[in-house]
Amino acid sequence: xxxxSPLLALGIxxxxxxxxxxxxxxPPGGALYAFFVxxxxxxxxxxxxxxxxxxxxxxxxxxAVGFRAGVWNIxxxxxxxxxxxxxxxxxxxxxxxxxxxxxxxxxxxGVLGGxxxxxxxxxxxxxxxxxxxxxxxxxxYVAALLLSLLVHGPWRDPDGFNFPESRLFSDAAxxxxxxxxxxxxxxxxxxxxxxxxxxVMLSRSLVGFQIKVIxxxxxxxxxxxxxxxxxxxFCFALAGGxxxxxxxxxxxxxxxxxxxxxxxxxxxxxIIVAFLGRLHPLGVALAACLxxxxxxxxxxxxxxxxLPLAVTGVFQGMLLFFLLACDVLILYRMRIRxxxxxxxxxxx
Amino acid sequence: xxDNRPPPxxxxxxxxxxxxxxxxxxxxxxxxxxxxxxxxxxxxGAGKSTLVKMIYGVLKADAGRIMWRGEEVDIxxxxxxxxxxxxxxxxxxxxFDSLSVLENIALGLAPAAWAGRGRRNELRSRIHAVSxxxxxxxxxxxxxxxxxxxxxxxxxxxxxxxxxxxLLIMDEPTSVLTPQETSRLFETLKQLAAEGLAILYIxxxxxxxxxxxxxxxxxxxxxxxxxVQVADQNARSLAARMxxxxxxxxxxRPPAAAATADRPARLEVAGLSRAPAAGVAGGVxxxxxxxxxxxxxxxxxxxxxxxxxxxLLSALCGESPPKPxxxxxxxxxxxxxxxxxxRRRRRMGLAVVPAERLGRGAVAGMSxxxxxxxxxxxxxxxxxxxxxxxxxxxxxAAAVVARFKVKSRGVxxxxxxxxxxxxxxxxxxxxxxxxxxxxxxxxxxxxLDAGAAQAxxxxxRDLAERGAAIVVISQDLDELMSLCDRIAAICAGRLxxxxxxxxxxxxxxxxxxxxxxxxxxxxxAARDAG
Numbered sequence: 001x002x003x004x005s006p007l008l009a010l011g012i013x014x015x016x017x018x019x020x021x022x023x024x025x026x027p028p029g030g031a032l033y034a035f036f037v038x039x040x041x042x043x044x045x046x047x048x049x050x051x052x053x054x055x056x057x058x059x060x061x062x063x064a065v066g067f068r069a070g071v072w073n074i075x076x077x078x079x080x081x082x083x084x085x086x087x088x089x090x091x092x093x094x095x096x097x098x099x100x101x102x103x104x105x106x107x108x109x110g111v112l113g114g115x116x117x118x119x120x121x122x123x124x125x126x127x128x129x130x131x132x133x134x135x136x137x138x139x140x141y142v143a144a145l146l147l148s149l150l151v152h153g154p155w156r157d158p159d160g161f162n163f164p165e166s167r168l169f170s171d172a173a174x175x176x177x178x179x180x181x182x183x184x185x186x187x188x189x190x191x192x193x194x195x196x197x198x199x200v201m202l203s204r205s206l207v208g209f210q211i212k213v214i215x216x217x218x219x220x221x222x223x224x225x226x227x228x229x230x231x232x233x234f235c236f237a238l239a240g241g242x243x244x245x246x247x248x249x250x251x252x253x254x255x256x257x258x259x260x261x262x263x264x265x266x267x268x269x270x271i272i273v274a275f276l277g278r279l280h281p282l283g284v285a286l287a288a289c290l291x292x293x294x295x296x297x298x299x300x301x302x303x304x305x306x307l308p309l310a311v312t313g314v315f316q317g318m319l320l321f322f323l324l325a326c327d328v329l330i331l332y333r334m335r336i337r338x339x340x341x342x343x344x345x346x347x348x
Numbered sequence: 349x350x351d352n353r354p355p356p357x358x359x360x361x362x363x364x365x366x367x368x369x370x371x372x373x374x375x376x377x378x379x380x381x382x383x384x385x386x387x388x389x390x391x392x393g394a395g396k397s398t399l400v401k402m403i404y405g406v407l408k409a410d411a412g413r414i415m416w417r418g419e420e421v422d423i424x425x426x427x428x429x430x431x432x433x434x435x436x437x438x439x440x441x442x443x444f445d446s447l448s449v450l451e452n453i454a455l456g457l458a459p460a461a462w463a464g465r466g467r468r469n470e471l472r473s474r475i476h477a478v479s480x481x482x483x484x485x486x487x488x489x490x491x492x493x494x495x496x497x498x499x500x501x502x503x504x505x506x507x508x509x510x511x512x513x514x515l516l517i518m519d520e521p522t523s524v525l526t527p528q529e530t531s532r533l534f535e536t537l538k539q540l541a542a543e544g545l546a547i548l549y550i551x552x553x554x555x556x557x558x559x560x561x562x563x564x565x566x567x568x569x570x571x572x573x574x575x576v577q578v579a580d581q582n583a584r585s586l587a588a589r590m591x592x593x594x595x596x597x598x599x600x601r602p603p604a605a606a607a608t609a610d611r612p613a614r615l616e617v618a619g620l621s622r623a624p625a626a627g628v629a630g631g632v633x634x635x636x637x638x639x640x641x642x643x644x645x646x647x648x649x650x651x652x653x654x655x656x657x658x659x660l661l662s663a664l665c666g667e668s669p670p671k672p673x674x675x676x677x678x679x680x681x682x683x684x685x686x687x688x689x690x691r692r693r694r695r696m697g698l699a700v701v702p703a704e705r706l707g708r709g710a711v712a713g714m715s716x717x718x719x720x721x722x723x724x725x726x727x728x729x730x731x732x733x734x735x736x737x738x739x740x741x742x743x744x745a746a747a748v749v750a751r752f753k754v755k756s757r758g759v760x761x762x763x764x765x766x767x768x769x770x771x772x773x774x775x776x777x778x779x780x781x782x783x784x785x786x787x788x789x790x791x792x793x794x795x796l797d798a799g800a801a802q803a804x805x806x807x808x809r810d811l812a813e814r815g816a817a818i819v820v821i822s823q824d825l826d827e828l829m830s831l832c833d834r835i836a837a838i839c840a841g842r843l844x845x846x847x848x849x850x851x852x853x854x855x856x857x858x859x860x861x862x863x864x865x866x867x868x869x870x871x872x873a874a875r876d877a878g
Contacts, residue, residue, distance in 0.1 A: 204735050209721065212714070219708040222667045223700070224722045225690030 005330055006276045006287070009323035016318055026305055034304050035297035035311070045296065047182030051254055052292035054187035055080070055246035055266045060273035060284045061195045062242035065202070066235035067279050069211040070218070073236060075121065075136030076243040077267025078143035079114040083244025084251045085147055086113025088258040091173035091251075092155055092166055102172045106248055114244015115237050117143060122236035126229045132236075140267070148260045155258060166258035175253035187249035192285075194242060199281040207234070243267060264295060264312075272320045291316060355418030357382045357546050358403070358515060363412035365398050372398035374570045376412070380515065385537060385547040387557040387578065389590050390567035391797040393755040393767055396550050399567070400517045403548075404436045405429040433514030437504045437521055443492050450475065450488040453507045479506050483532035499654050505533075515546045520795050522556060534560055554583040554798065555826075566590055587798050612682070613640040614697075614817035615664075615786050620676030622663055632656040634663060637676070637843045639836065641786070641817040646808060647846065648832035649821045650861050656841040657790065657821050658703070664788050664819070665700040666690040680786055694726040697785030701776055701792060703821075705768065709775040712764035716756060719763050720745035720778055727782040748777035752803065768795040776804050780811055787811060790821045805831050825854060825861070837861040 014032065021031040039045045059076045066073045087110030094102050121135040152164045160167070175185045202208035214221035214231050221228060251262055273291050277283030298312025356379040363376040372395045380386050390396045401407040403414065405423040413420050416432055423429050429436075443452045450472055454462035462471050472488045479486040484502040492500070501521065508516055522530045537547055537560065551557055557564055558578055566574045566589050574589050581589075622634040634656050641647045651657055662668060664678075666689050678686040680696045688696070700723075702708045710719045721741045725731050730740050745759040752773040756766050763771060776792060792808065793801035808831065812818050822828050828835055834846040837860035844860045 204738075206725065206731055206734050206736060209718070209736060213711055213722065216713055217707045217711045219704065220711045220722065223665070223690070223702055223708050225666070225692075225694065225726075227689075 002327070002330060003278060003283075005326040006278065006283070006323060008326050009276070009319055010290070012322045012326075013315065013318045016322070017315060020314070024307070026307065031301065031305055031307070035301050035315075036293060038304070039293060039296035039300050044182055047179050047184040048296055049289060049292050050184045050188045051182075052295045053288045054185075054191045055250055055263070056270050056273050056291055057191035057285055057288035058187070058194055058246040058249070059239070059243045059267060059270035060277065060288055061191070061198050061281050062239040063270055064274040064277065064279040064281070064284055065198055065211060066239050067215075067274055068202070069215040069231050069235050071125075071232050071235040072133045073118065073121070073136050073239045074133050074271065075118070075138075075140045075267070076239055076270055077263060077265065078136070078140035079117045079240040079243035080247035080250075080263055080267045081140070081143035081147050082117035083110035083114035083247030084258065084262050085143075085150065085247075086110055086116075086244070087248030088166065088169075088251045089150075089155070091169045092258075094173065095167065095170055098170065098172045100172070102170075103175065103252070106173060106252060107245065110244045110248025111241040112244070114242070114247060115240040118236040118240025118243070119233075122233050126232050132232075144260075147258070147262070151258050151260055157257075164260055168257045169252055173252055174256060175249060183254050185249065185253035187246070187253055190245060190249065191288075195281040195285050202281070211235070243270075269316055272316055272323075276319065276323055291319075294319075355415070356380055357417060359415040359418075360399075360403070361413045361415070363399060363402060363414075364410050365395075365402060365407060366410055371570050373402070373409075376567070376570075376572050378565055378572070378575075380546050380548060382514070382544045382546050383541050384563070385541050385549055385561045387561035387564035388548055388550045388567065389554075389557065389564050389586065391590060391799060393770060394567040394590075394797075395570040396567055397519065397767060398570075400436065400519065400548065400550065403429070404434060404517060430511060430513075433512075434517065435508035435511050435513035435515070436517040436519070437501070437508055438519055441500050441504055443500055443503060445493040446491070448489050448491050449486055449495075449503055452492060452503060453488075453510065456507050457510065474510060475506060478509050482506070482509060482536040495654065501653075509540075513545065515548065516540070517548045517550075519550045521549075522551070522553070530556070554586050557586070558583065568592055590797070591799050611642040611644055614643045614681055615641040615819065616677070616679045616682075617664075618677045620663060620678065622659055622674050622676075623671060624659070632659055632841045634659050635841045637841075639843060639846055641819055643785075643815045643817050644812050645834065646812050646818040646820060646832045648828035648835040648849070649819065649838055649843070650825050650828050650835060650857055651821075651823065651838035652861055653823055655839050655861075657823075657838060659841070660838065660843075661700070661702065661788065661790050661821060665698065665702075666693045691726055694723065694782075699723070699727075699779035699782050699784035699787045701779050701787070701789040703790035703794070705771045705775060706764060710763040710771060713762055715745075715760045715762055716749065716754075716766075716774060717742045717745040717759040719774070720748060720759075722778075724778055724782055727784070744781065745778075748774055748781050751781075752777040752807075753800075769797060769800055772796060773800055773804065776807070780807055783814075784811075784816060786817045786819075788819045788821070791824070792820060792822065793824070793827055794822075801827075825857060829854060829857075 018028040018032060021028040040049065059080065063073060063076055087106040090106045090109045091102070117139060118136070120139060121132045124130040124135050125132045148164070151166055155166045157163070157165055157167045175187065177183065177185050178189070202212070210221070210226045211231060213224060214226055214228055218228065246266060247262065251258055255262060269291050273287045274284055276290070277285070277287035294312050294315045298309055298315070301307040301311050302309050358380040360376055360378040363373050365373040376399055388396050388399070398407060402409045403423070405425045405428050414423060415421070421432065423432070444455070447455070450468065453475060454468070454471060460467070462468050475486060475488045479502070482505070484506055486499070486502055486506055505521065522533060541547055549557070549561055561578050564576050564578050564586065565572055566576065566586070568590065576589070617640070618638045620634055620637040624633045632655060637660065639647070649657070649660070666685070669689065670686060676686065677684065680693065680698060683696060685693055685696060706712045711722065717738070718741070721730055721736060724744060728744060730737055730744065742759050748754065749756060749759060754766070754774045754777065755770050766774065772795060776789070779787060787808070789808070792804055796804065808818055808820070820828060820832060829849050832849050835849050835852065835857060836846045837844045837857055839861060847857070
């Protein structure tokens, strides 16, 4: 039943979406078609789905590991931004170098940048027991401002008419496209490989076992001698690295330069993806596709129906809301009590 | 004999409950009158818990009728049961860790009893009054996570008594109490019964039932095999009816304690002091604890709940590294281990059975095979290159299940699906299966029936005879006296000297548990000799 909950949530979201489109004066059938079907009527559309799903899957599958361990990293968006800054910085620094090692160096820089950013809440949590939810989330905004500062200032394109953008990356610093004629890049294979690796780790390895034990029963983890501290570090490093990779993949792939806004909220959407996929790599992969479709659908609805882009956010929000509601109603029974049925004196 | 008394307070007729794959109760009948203390006896998995859960409205019967004062009632949920006047103390407690004692008790009461500061103060004084009157010391403002198992049980009992019930169901209530506390509780129960309360008393301790109960209903395999007058029975005949076979005789102690006297110590603890865990109000500091356990020897540590047993257990098993200010030396087989973590100590030969089974000794949602891996991977070949050998885990779990006759739906069943006693057998079996050189056990037989308790006792003695050193931390003094070679008591974080269990009386240890001064010369000599 718990595994059906995401499907139920999706169904309710579609119904609510129908009502919403109707209320906005758009024929709901056509709107839903434009949102969910039309993007997938061409090969190019499928490739775009892969482009959007890749960062979501990369981040969400790593976040799912942390959520299994009870490590609540909400700041993947910031870690993604730092990955883009570090990897992108290398691309700008090696602007004139045309060598095969530039791209691997950038990817490594992106991973390390994301890890470094994730290390801050990990340190604060293990050293001072601060809530990682707050620290990781707040660091997201610091990261966004840091990127903004860089592209408005030192890294601004000298030939860019004062737009807050970096140079376009050189060819050596651009992620290769794996399907000619589309924008589908190496990010998708990276994401699929990570998902497979996490699957094996969670189901077969001692590390995965440790993570599940600590998440389900911290006292049992201590009793077995598993280190909570090491688990916090591992989860943050994994998620930070994956988010950093997603960041550098985005800027060296579809975007090709550093901009103030490089992500349409992948780091936050990945949280929805992780929970919608029931924290299981296979489920996360399916959920990543669905949420990627919501990005495509939002763009399509904007173009063909003149609907605001916020429709995407509304759909993602509804999906999470209904998922949480379904989980609560599946696991708990609701009882409505009109009056207090145990009035008056307590027996003494 | 014509019965013109009023109808029984509670009558069960034909109660039947089936779980997938097993019949837990089959046509159980039972009559219970006000003022009666009625024992419900049976082995682990005989269906006792299922039966009382149906009475308390936690489970729904497949068939059967419940009559309350002669009228058929439908007990849909525990609230309905409480409304009738049925209260229950569960074996697994239902308390919230993040709340205080007062708040936990308030949760079981109507808002009218606690809404507002004035009512809360009133409730606080009622709690203190009830706990003082019935000999269950409690402090209403302490937080749950700071309390030991024994103290938590007191809360459950006080919570029930506050509701002035007509029928009180108690599932293994005395397993964590000292002999003195137990006899005080029995006085309380007898007093309550004299006031007209009916008590349904589940226990495996046959001597308790003999001391307390007039009648006993014996369950075996989900059926009532007998309903007897306790006075006509003795412990052996009750056990025989419960198990369907005669209990074999077993003297768990070796013929002579001197046999191990010249062996080297396998565990040495010297001057161990620990500050109470940070942020835990009411945690107990360990003060200058020294003792040594030789191979082949079982040492018991007696004590009332909350006197430092939890802290001693975690210091011995290395769960948390020592903090600045903590002092003391510890050695396993002569190797210093005070700074070693739990996993390193396991490699050095340590195995541990904690008191809390679900959530610490086992992960509730994981299968038995996974729970077998939890501690066994250090000493058994269950891993290769960081990867789990799933088949080896299943084989090990199956071996534990078979050796200790753990009733389960196989090694893929989640730990939470086992009854408390069966889970304990599994955990003990998992630790013993690692052939440890040193075993630390807390509450080894809590909640186990006589047969299972004896099986565990025999297994512990067997391990000791193969040369291992064993430390048993328990609040069950009778168990310790029958199992251990030497015994000490812990009180307020201090450990008394060790005494030979043949040479010391139960009363003496009871006094030590209560903190009577143990510092005279004779005792010093006993410690030096030990």
